[in-house]
Amino acid sequence: MVLAAKRQEAYEEAWEMHSLPQEPVRKRGRRRRVRLHPMILLTSLAILIVALTALGIGQKIKAIELEYRLQSIEAELTQVQREGQQLHLKVEQLQSLTRIDSLARSRLGMVEPQEAKVLVLVDWESWPGDQRAEEKPAVRTVLAKQGQRLWTAIYQWVGARLPALGTAEAGLLQR
Numbered sequence: 360m361v362l363a364a365k366r367q368e369a370y371e372e373a374w375e376m377h378s379l380p381q382e383p384v385r386k387r388g389r390r391r392r393v394r395l396h397p398m399i400l401l402t403s404l405a406i407l408i409v410a411l412t413a414l415g416i417g418q419k420i421k422a423i424e425l426e427y428r429l430q431s432i433e434a435e436l437t438q439v440q441r442e443g444q445q446l447h448l449k450v451e452q453l454q455s456l457t458r459i460d461s462l463a464r465s466r467l468g469m470v471e472p473q474e475a476k477v478l479v480l481v482d483w484e485s486w487p488g489d490q491r492a493e494e495k496p497a498v499r500t501v502l503a504k505q506g507q508r509l510w511t512a513i514y515q516w517v518g519a520r521l522p523a524l525g526t527a528e529a530g531l532l533q534r
Contacts, residue, residue: 452458463469
């Protein structure tokens with residue numbers, strides 16, 4: 360056993376010689392605190408309070424100004440709406456048919472028509488060829504007839520929808 364004890368001691372010495380040196384272990388959780396002077400802390404706090412108060416007062420003043428501006432714009436809107444209603448009423452009065460009729464009679468001297476005169480117009484095809492001023496080539500005559508028929512059809516269509524215009528046809532006057 361003595362030999363085993365000696366060997367044990369030899370291993371422990373060798374182990375201690377080959378082991379790394381240990382560094383001191385720092386304790387975690389404790390840091391160095393930065394301390395401020397109490398006057399600096401109070402001064403900073405006072406400046407912060409004054410700045411926040413000034414900001415709040417400025418916002419309140421701005422809100423009051425905007426409220427006054429809103430009230431003035433609403434009053435202006437009410438006035439403009441009133442003027443618009445008055446102008447709309449005036450337009451209705453000026454567009455009334457009785458007023459237009461009285462102005463036409465008094466200022467322009469217009470009167471109701473006494474009798475209707477009817478003019479009879481003849482179509483190109485029924486007009487005798489010897490009374491025409493001069494004969495045109497056949498192509499021009501066909502195009503002219505088609506153009507007159509087109510205008511006649513358009514005018515009749517418009518005349519049927521607007522009876523106040525009366526009716527008339529373009530063409531030659533029959534004697």
